[in-house]
Amino acid sequence: MSLESVRAFLAANAPDIAIIELESSTATVALAAEGHGVLPAQIAKTLSLRVGERNLLVVTRGDARLDNRKAKAAFGGKPRMLSAEEVVAVTGHPVGGVCPFGLATPLAVYCDISLRAFDEVVPAAGSTHSAVRIDPVRMAELVGAEWVDVC
Numbered sequence: 315m316s317l318e319s320v321r322a323f324l325a326a327n328a329p330d331i332a333i334i335e336l337e338s339s340t341a342t343v344a345l346a347a348e349g350h351g352v353l354p355a356q357i358a359k360t361l362s363l364r365v366g367e368r369n370l371l372v373v374t375r376g377d378a379r380l381d382n383r384k385a386k387a388a389f390g391g392k393p394r395m396l397s398a399e400e401v402v403a404v405t406g407h408p409v410g411g412v413c414p415f416g417l418a419t420p421l422a423v424y425c426d427i428s429l430r431a432f433d434e435v436v437p438a439a440g441s442t443h444s445a446v447r448i449d450p451v452r453m454a455e456l457v458g459a460e461w462v463d464v465c
Contacts, residue, residue, distance in 0.1 A: 341410025
């Protein structure tokens with residue numbers, strides 16, 4: 315799954331968006347920013363969370379931190395990060411490659427308003443060596459994300 319599911323998702327929904335594959339790992343914000351030649355803030359990191367019994371994804375700018383008070387208010391409960399095993403089971407993507415595209419299971423996706431500071435962001439594309447360049451508004455539209463203020 316993973317990279318291939320993202321490839322299939324983009325082929326069906328946004329064939330104009332190319333997946334960029336690098337030799338070096340882009341599993342962290344710092345590595346991804348260096349590899350793609352962008353600011354760390356332009357990396358769109360995807361957080362896999364559980365609130366109560368529901369799993370969800372939050373895409374934020376790379377230098378943002380989740381504000382627990384805001385997140386609790388937005389999602390109706392205290393969020394907790396999923397374990398690496400849970401992330402793979404729920405998203406189909408490994409930690410460091412998680413993105414809102416080509417998910418293994420349907421999940422609610424939220425985009426933090428901090429992403430709107432950029433015309434282009436760089437989310438992963440299902441593996442620790444792949445990503446795409448995309449307008450954050452288009453990314454949100456493609457995955458049916460809701461905009462929230464949680465950072």
